[in-house]
Amino acid sequence: MKYIGVPxxxxxxxxxxxxxxxxxxxxxxxxxxxxxxxxxxxxxAQGRSVSLNNLQKGDLLFWTNNGVVSGTYHVGMxxxxxxxxxxxxxxxxxxxxxxxxxxxxxxxxxxxxxATPPPTPTSHHFANLDKVSMDLNTLYVGGWHITDxxxxxxxxxxxxxxRFVFVMDASTGRELGRYSIGQVWRQDVANIYSGIRNxxxxxxxxxxxxxxxxxGKQVYFMTRFASDxxxxxxxxxxxxxxxxxxxxxxxxxxxxxxxxxQVTGDNLYVGGWHITSxxxxxxxxxxxxxxRFxxxxxxxxxxxxxxxxxxQVWRQDVANVYSNTIHNxxxxxxSVNIPIKQEWxxxxxxxxxxxxxxxxxxxxxxxxxxxxxxxxxxIIK
Numbered sequence: 001m002k003y004i005g006v007p008x009x010x011x012x013x014x015x016x017x018x019x020x021x022x023x024x025x026x027x028x029x030x031x032x033x034x035x036x037x038x039x040x041x042x043x044x045a046q047g048r049s050v051s052l053n054n055l056q057k058g059d060l061l062f063w064t065n066n067g068v069v070s071g072t073y074h075v076g077m078x079x080x081x082x083x084x085x086x087x088x089x090x091x092x093x094x095x096x097x098x099x100x101x102x103x104x105x106x107x108x109x110x111x112x113x114x115a116t117p118p119p120t121p122t123s124h125h126f127a128n129l130d131k132v133s134m135d136l137n138t139l140y141v142g143g144w145h146i147t148d149x150x151x152x153x154x155x156x157x158x159x160x161x162x163r164f165v166f167v168m169d170a171s172t173g174r175e176l177g178r179y180s181i182g183q184v185w186r187q188d189v190a191n192i193y194s195g196i197r198n199x200x201x202x203x204x205x206x207x208x209x210x211x212x213x214x215x216g217k218q219v220y221f222m223t224r225f226a227s228d229x230x231x232x233x234x235x236x237x238x239x240x241x242x243x244x245x246x247x248x249x250x251x252x253x254x255x256x257x258x259x260x261x262q263v264t265g266d267n268l269y270v271g272g273w274h275i276t277s278x279x280x281x282x283x284x285x286x287x288x289x290x291x292r293f294x295x296x297x298x299x300x301x302x303x304x305x306x307x308x309x310x311x312q313v314w315r316q317d318v319a320n321v322y323s324n325t326i327h328n329x330x331x332x333x334x335s336v337n338i339p340i341k342q343e344w345x346x347x348x349x350x351x352x353x354x355x356x357x358x359x360x361x362x363x364x365x366x367x368x369x370x371x372x373x374x375x376x377x378x379i380i381k
Contacts, residue, residue: 170220217246305341309359350371
């Protein structure tokens with residue numbers, strides 16, 4: 001399983017790149033010291049035939065274009081639970097596949113039959129993802145993973161600094177990030193798996209800030225028990241690679257509302273909000289007070305009369321609506337009093353809101369026009 005994500009390389013037979021038969025040959029040689037021929041057709045002539053309905057871990061699965069060994073063109077290795085590992089084709093990578101989605105034509109067994117228990121105990125692990133939720137701001141993963149590989153060296157299973165959740169890129173099988181997790185007691189797990197000492201401590205709950213570089217990616221999760229604090233010395237891994245999730249990505253949003261535009265004495269008051277997804281991910285906080293402006297626009301000509309920098313105002317009502325689509329969009333509020341100039345008297349005006357990447361407001365990120373809400377300016381003499 002540690003070779004998942006290794007790229008397919010024609011003729012490859014090392015962890016820098018595998019083809020289908022190279023992966024099988026390398027795995028058998030390095031795991032149990034069994035030498036197999038190099039190509040799939042020759043590997044198909046090894047071992048003894050077994051039914052596809054009676055597979056055990058390590059059995060070799062073959063595909064043929066003429067129904068016999070001489071036509072064999074692909075090989076994979078059965079890993080249990082109806083799944084096999086393979087190096088599929090150029091441009092792809094080593095991955096786990098369900099037999100139901102790519103059914104082999106025949107199978108061969110190289111290892112001894114496992115009808116009777118082996119003389120030494122085998123390791124077992126069990127796990128489940130109970131809940132995964134994600135939005136633009138936060139990722140939550142909750143579930144459990146237990147293994148008897150920790151016994152008897154760690155009978156308590158309480159190794160909080162040596163348990164990790166990995167976020168994995170489903171398209172490449174490579175790690176996007178790893179996060180240390182603490183132990184969470186799960187009585188339901190303890191009730192079912194009483195044979196694994198203190199297995200109830202296998203629960204986990206992880207909440208992390210969403211990484212904007214993951215937006216739009218398909219991901220799955222892997223959990224690890226490790227004997228070191230960095231998570232590199234693996235004791236047991238469990239891949240939840242049959243449960244793939246698409247990380248949400250920001251939609252293109254540019255919207256706003258003008259709550260009030262009113263002439264009071266010699267001042268024009270403007271209050272409302274404007275949010276845009278174009279600030280992501282360069283400015284995840286959206287707090288760019290020296291780069292937001294309100295423009296007073298001449299309704300007759302559509303030209304700018306003046307611009308004024310505005311500070312951010314938190315709007316909980318906006319945050320409530322757009323929390324899953326605009327990161328910290330609640331900071332899009334504004335409230336400003338603008339002195340009316342003598343030369344504006346009698347003009348009909350509207351306002352425009354701008355996010356800019358410079359302090360003068362010339363480098364436009366996004367504009368929003370409130371053109372339907374106009375007022376006539378007057379000067380009280």
